[in-house]
Amino acid sequence: MMELVVHAWPGPVPALRDGLFVIGVETSALRERAREQIRLAARTALAAVLSVDAGAIAIDSTPGEAPRIKLAGDEHAIGCSFTHEEGYALAAINLHGAVGVDVMRVQDIQDWDNVARDYLGPEVCAALAAAPAGKRAIGFAQAWTRHEAWLKCHGRQLSEWQAGDEASTGIALRGLPEGLVGHLAMAGAN
Template sequence: MESVMIEPGLHVVSLMTARVPRPQARVQIRAALRELVCLRLGISADEVTIRSLPGCAPQLLLNGQVSAQGVSITHAGQFACAAFHSHGAVGIDVMQVQQVPDMDRVALDYLGPEVRAMLAIASSARRADMFAHAWAQREAHLKCLGQALEEFKPLPGNCRVHALTVPDGFAGVVVTLLPGRAAVPAGGYH
């Protein structure tokens, strides 16, 4: 397990989950996130709950009450990451770098015309990496705003984007709201 501070109040924990079934990997990353929250807030584990409900973003509960501090979790292949943001909403996403069938169409439908244009002029050696980074950024941005993945529409520019240092073969991004900004209300989250 590795934990890093991205900026004051924003911390990311990551771990490799090789040879572990997905349900056990989910338990491991949530335990690591809970440990990180305890460490950052100086509280005991029995005061912290990471609530995960189907179709909803994870919520941080402190002493049973929903906290305004944000948490986000992501998995890709054998790698998992979680973020804790003491100043509010956060979104994190990782993606394995791989060839995506019909990448051009998927980019246009979900990442928008600017990303599609960048991918069209990229060398074939860089295309999969660029796609993975763009996808991770889009997913993290949507998670931060509490929105579900849907066909492309521009997102508000009220977020700060940080590329993560991740193992080779992965792309990772964490997104937070700019100070003084609120997430755009939306229904649900994937």
């Protein structure tokens, strides 16, 4: 699986693909309110997928840890991840375990080479340097969202690249609003 379609929410029950689904919510709310909106949407969508009452689903969060799904008060191996960009929020659900998701607006970043070198490693930095200038912004956004999704999936904090780190892979997200790029990572696939 190299890409996954984002389901607009609210909408029809998301179709599972290998136990995964991603929903997107357009929002004009500030970050904290957008955070509440996407978590409610995730609970509602998951309830529809599982055919249970949304009130039976809770999403627990502890800073620095991946969110955890509880069904009727019991923690489950269902993975979830959230990401926000101005005007838009995503939730990824993996019925089979850990998942990470990230979205980013494509934009020129003045010091892209320093950021890529420091956080994405020499392989990605070299690929971005070799890319035509008109393609560099989207290439950077793709590399960054792949990396962030991988970090979230593996419960790691952002840190500078170290020898031995490998370029992360990811599943590209399709169906995002124009100007946004996103990726998903799941345990065992990266």
